[in-house]
Amino acid sequence: MTAHPAPLIIVDPTPIDLAAIHAFLADPAAGGEVVFTGTVRNQNEGRVVHALEFEAYPEMAVAQIAAIAAEMYARWPLRKVAMVHRLGRLPLGETVVVVGVSAGHRAEAFEACRYGIDTLKRDVPIWKREHFEGGEVWVTNHP
């Protein structure tokens, strides 16, 4: 067993640097990368959205993401894992979340990335307040 490289985990208000994430994922043994990028979109359930505001329980969010990354390394033969979530009030089009993996082949990269973002959306203590045309509301993820 070779040791896995430490995953890149960031949960904070600084803008997400996609170039830095690609640089982190680069690996001579990787045949590909899959990177999911989540952004603030302009509508939700019929509401016109202006911005999303993200709040976290930061220490637990980092701990949960580390546990998810460890599971990903255990289940798939991955080279590197990056999971980054931004906090604070974000305007339309802004990058909210990135889950990226590099691996020898695409199949495990796609599967692991999908697992990573789905599990993050279910189990990581981050909350979203939607600022829409006419009000504000806390919105939760659907399982």
Add this chain to the structure above:
Amino acid sequence: MASESTFPLSVRLFALIREKVGREAIALEVPAGTTVGALAGRLRAAEPAVAPYLEASRVAVNLTFARPDQVLAPGDDVALIPPVGGG
């Protein structure tokens, strides 16, 4: 008697719950041996405004989701985790 001893436990609140209750945490005094499953009743008694949100929420102890049968200890970092919305 040791079984009658109590200890202070602070339960952190976030997002919708923090907003509705109007505080960052609820301070409890709980008997030794109190389980995670028994917390809901204690929280409801201490702060009725939290009641509507207990059923949908999960309890985290020391940064991981806790099982109902987990026994709480002095110094545990406890939080009420309402349904999440990240990603």
